[in-house]
Amino acid sequence: MRKILLWAPLMVFALLAGVLLRGLQSPESGTVPSKMVGRAAPDFVLPAAVPSHPGLARADLARGKPVLVNIFASWCVPCIAEMPVLLALKRQGVEIHGIAIRDKPEDVAAFLRDHGDPYARIGSDVSSQVQISFGSSGVPESFVIDGSGKIRLQHIGDIQQDDVPEILAALKAAQ
């Protein structure tokens, strides 16, 4: 019994070291999921990001039809990567609204011209305040919102072809 007790501290140390080493080898994924999923979208009113599109407000998200809200920026490279997928979603009849983070009208206009324009409305969130109120922590991120204005799904990062079924399923479930 005494012998076991003698070894106990070493065993505790080994266990702790093991846990900590494992933690070091698999660092945090770097993404923070929003806790707003399953809750009503936050209240907001954003001015238009470009003259060609109207701005975006919470009221536009609760018109009885599910929508996809895409948080993007002209200075964000993965946002370019997901553009073909967003355009394909739009062709399938998905209503997509944009929130442009920290962007200038001329930059957003150039981005739309160069990479495509899937958006019905684009709000300008110059100091990320609406992004924060969605619990979003980066660009691009997308939220599926049902017809009553409730957030059903958050997609962190660019939407790739493989992600389309999940997005479409969430939109369908939100009908």
Add this chain to the structure above:
Amino acid sequence: MMRFLNNRLTFALVLTALVSGPVQADSRIGAAPLANVQLADPDQEKAAKHLMETIRCLVCQGQSIADSDAELAGDMRSLIRERIQKGEKPEAIRSWLIERYGDWVVYAPPARGSALALWLLPLLLLGVGGLVARGRIRRRSR
């Protein structure tokens, strides 16, 4: 230093540590109005600063938003100062942020769920240590 570098594995690890890390593009918009500007009222500024030091930066992980140069951290500082200026209580703003990002966003996470172990374990270990020490002292005084 040369000896250190001769170890190729260590070298590779150091190199990885130097070049990795989140790739972050910056926007062409300057800092938010109150990101780097103190509030006129010193008491309000003190409350805002105190709160900022307890909020984790979302994109730089490991820094508080008070310490971070990330744009999102600046935007969060501005949000906190604006709300404090309007008279909102720091605790309400803190709860508002937890509502959005979870307990993750604050240092000193509330004692619930898996974080409970974090709070109770030190007390438990202190107790065990106390018992061990008591045994030793008793034996010695015998």
